[in-house]
Structure formats: structure tokens, C-alpha cells
Amino acid sequence: MTELDIIDAELLPVAQKPDLPTHTAADYELSRETVEALKAAIPAETYRKYDFWLKRAESWCAAVGRTYFPMTTETITEWIRVTIDTPSDKTGEPYGASALGQAVAAVLAAHTWARVPVDRHPDPRPARLLIKAHKKRLADSGRRVKKSATVDLDGFTAMVQQCDTTTLRGLRDRLIAVWSIWSMPRRKEFAARVILDVVVVPRKGVRLFFASSKTDQAAEGEWVTMPRRHDLLDPVTAWTEYRDALAERGVTEGAVLRRIDRWDNVGDALSAESVNDILQALADKAGVLYDENGLKFTAHGARASGATIADENGASAAAIRKQGRWSPNSKVADGYIRPRDEWDGNAMAKIPTIPAQRTNATEN
Structure with missing residues (x-):
């Protein structure tokens, strides 16, 4: 050997x-x-x-x-x-x-x-x-994949206007509506966020940490940034006013989204289903629960809405994937980015018309 x-x-x-x-x-x-x-x-x-x-x-x-x-x-x-x-x-x-x-x-x-x-x-x-x-x-046989309706910026503004921000419940609902656009969250992951996951960056905006997600099974964690705005859809104002109202009631840790009754008593964490219910209730009050094709708005539609709004305003596919934490190989355009105007915005709408045919064409 x-x-x-x-x-x-x-x-x-x-x-x-x-x-x-x-x-x-x-x-x-x-x-x-x-x-x-x-x-x-x-x-x-x-x-x-x-x-x-x-x-x-x-x-x-x-x-x-x-x-x-x-x-x-x-x-x-x-x-x-x-x-x-x-x-x-x-x-x-x-x-x-x-x-x-x-x-x-x-x-x-x-x-x-x-x-x-x-x-x-x-x-x-x-x-x-x-x-x-x-x-x-x-x-x-005619069966089609069911999709949720999407809402544009005007629609989200109308939804926010339905929130009574003199109440804790209204502040929570505004946060759900506003962050649903800018962070494009999956409702289950949204409901799981805790106060320690939120960081306000002065003069910049707010950062939201997702400890794990559908596309982050290894739980490495991802930060999503939401830039400050100067309108009703500002993600910073939506957070700080809600956070301060919670703190006044002694809530400074634990779940961000809480059950809140009509008397503003704070309960335990909100469920993913409740996030969907709140968004649909706001959409119903704002008159945007259904689109022109009869599709109903859902929390999943809010995610698609955020992607569509970003696309309409020039965001790259890579930036949209990062914001919504889609897989790098995901084709976000397939199913999430929805063209708003299927007529004037149609790919064939701006093709020049053909001049009138001559009636006395000479035959060869």
C-alpha cells in the first residue's frame, strides 16, 4: 500500500x-x-x-x-x-x-x-x-386570472382624506394607506412590522426594516426607504403623528399596526386580513373600491398601485423591484405594473394615419 x-x-x-x-x-x-x-x-x-x-x-x-x-x-x-x-x-x-x-x-x-x-x-x-x-x-372556457384594481395618486389622496386624524384610529388608517403606496408591502409582512423597524432620517424620509420576506427566506433583512414629501401623502408625517399618539398612550414598543376600537383603546397586533379590510373600507369611502372594469381594490392592489405609480413617473424596473422587494429575476411588469389608459396610452395609439388613397391610380 x-x-x-x-x-x-x-x-x-x-x-x-x-x-x-x-x-x-x-x-x-x-x-x-x-x-x-x-x-x-x-x-x-x-x-x-x-x-x-x-x-x-x-x-x-x-x-x-x-x-x-x-x-x-x-x-x-x-x-x-x-x-x-x-x-x-x-x-x-x-x-x-x-x-x-x-x-x-x-x-x-x-x-x-x-x-x-x-x-x-x-x-x-x-x-x-x-x-x-x-x-x-x-x-x-373563459376563466381569467383574477386581479385587483389599482388606485392612482388622486385615489390614494382621496382615501387619506377619509381618515379622521384627530383620532388614533384615523392616524393608523392614514399610515396604512400612505405606506401601502411608498413601501409596496405584502400585507402579511406589513402587519408584522414593529416600532423598532422604523427609523426617521432627518430631512430625508423614513426607513422601514423587513426582517424577512417571501423573497428573503434566509432572513438577512432589507431596508425600504420612503422619501419625505410635502403633501397629504408624506410618509414621515403619517408615521411621526401616529407614533407620538401611541406613545401618549404608553405604547412605545411592539407592533406598529394595532387594533384600535372606536374609543381609541389600543389592542394587540393587527392581522394581515385587517390591513386589507381597512384599505378596502377607505377605498369604498373614497369611491375607488372598484375600477371601470369591475375589479375590486385589495391590499395586493395597493402593492401593484405603488409599482404602477413608480413606473409612470420614470422609475426603473430595477428600482421598483428593490422598493417592493421582488426577486431580482421577477418580471414586475407582468401583473403588477398596470397601464392606466388602455386607449390614449395604447402602444398603437400614436401611429400616424395613412393618407387618403388616390382614386385614379394608374394600373401597370
Whole structure:
């Protein structure tokens, strides 16, 4: 044996050395505390959606006599085909391609989390082929992706004017409306902000820290800056007046957005759903809840509104992505930036008209 062979032998992993014992059952065990910690590490919303689909899959498998776990390729394909043909309990309509794709992802994730060997995972390709065909059928039948209405600067100004800023509740609602434009937040991430996440920079504006987000799963954190303005939509005034009013009531830490009753009593953190409800209530009072196409304004529409307003005023796609914390590879223009005027602003609207044809053209 050469010196190199001896060195290689010393560096071999323990499991490959024939003269040493193999792993025992204990080497493959996780404590209940570790399992719970892993479960807690999964984003709550993702866990909720995956749990929904896994429970449905387990129930269906039990009803038809199939093995739920580990699942075969044939079983996941059959389950997806049946789910495609089964209307949603909530809407009464067929599930969309996005939801069905999530169902497949949930099954695959469950196998990964349970450390099932990869060669025993179900092959998702047949199921995804069914989903692709289903998506085309839905489109051909007239089903369209639902979008939220957007609101322009005049609309947001009208929404802010509905806020009674002599009350704490009105100050909070104004903050929600104003920051929804300038920081383009996802409502869940917006609701999670705490007072320590906000920094006022003198003569510049305000900075808002997002500790983690949909596009920052590693939780490295991102700052979003909102420049000072000199109008009703100033993000600094909206914050400082609300902050000072909270401080007067002894609230100097914890959640930024709070439940506040009609008597201005302060409660615990506002939910993401409540952020949406408040924005819709303000939009309704301002007369901008629905657009000319009958689409309804939502918190997601506020995010799209911010992107659209920025685009209309010359912001680059890169700057918009950074402000709204979209992925660097995200095509923000697809679905978020909405042209305001589909007629005068149409790509074909300014093409010159053709001169009248001559009536006495000479034939060759």
C-alpha cells in the first residue's frame, strides 16, 4: 500500500470503512423537540397550505384503498386527476393550476421532510402534465386570472382624506394607506412590522426594516426607504403623528399596526386580513373600491398601485423591484405594473394615419 493509499484510507468516511460498525437505528432518529423545531422553521402560511393538501390526499387515499405514504407516481397522478374534476368546497369552482401545483409540491415536500429516499419519491411529471392541460381548458372556457384594481395618486389622496386624524384610529388608517403606496408591502409582512423597524432620517424620509420576506427566506433583512414629501401623502408625517399618539398612550414598543376600537383603546397586533379590510373600507369611502372594469381594490392592489405609480413617473424596473422587494429575476411588469389608459396610452395609439388613397391610380 502506498503512502497515498494510506492517506485516502484515513480520510474515508466512517460508513465506508469495512472494519468499522455501520450506523445503528439511533443514528437515524430525531427527537420530538427537533421535529417540532423543524416544523416551526417552515413559514406558517406555507405550512397551512401544505397541511390542507396533505390532509385531503390522506383522506382520498384512505377512501379508495391506496397507500398514502410513501406515495407512488400512479397515486399522485390519479389524485390530481380526481382533484381537477372536483370543485372547490370554498368557491364551487374548479381549482386553478396554481393551487393544484401547490398540492403536488406539498406531497413532494412531505417526502423530503420525512427523509424518504429520492428514488422512492413519486414522479410529479404526469400530474403536472394534467395540470398544464387543465390550465389550458380553463383559459379556453373563459376563466381569467383574477386581479385587483389599482388606485392612482388622486385615489390614494382621496382615501387619506377619509381618515379622521384627530383620532388614533384615523392616524393608523392614514399610515396604512400612505405606506401601502411608498413601501409596496405584502400585507402579511406589513402587519408584522414593529416600532423598532422604523427609523426617521432627518430631512430625508423614513426607513422601514423587513426582517424577512417571501423573497428573503434566509432572513438577512432589507431596508425600504420612503422619501419625505410635502403633501397629504408624506410618509414621515403619517408615521411621526401616529407614533407620538401611541406613545401618549404608553405604547412605545411592539407592533406598529394595532387594533384600535372606536374609543381609541389600543389592542394587540393587527392581522394581515385587517390591513386589507381597512384599505378596502377607505377605498369604498373614497369611491375607488372598484375600477371601470369591475375589479375590486385589495391590499395586493395597493402593492401593484405603488409599482404602477413608480413606473409612470420614470422609475426603473430595477428600482421598483428593490422598493417592493421582488426577486431580482421577477418580471414586475407582468401583473403588477398596470397601464392606466388602455386607449390614449395604447402602444398603437400614436401611429400616424395613412393618407387618403388616390382614386385614379394608374394600373401597370
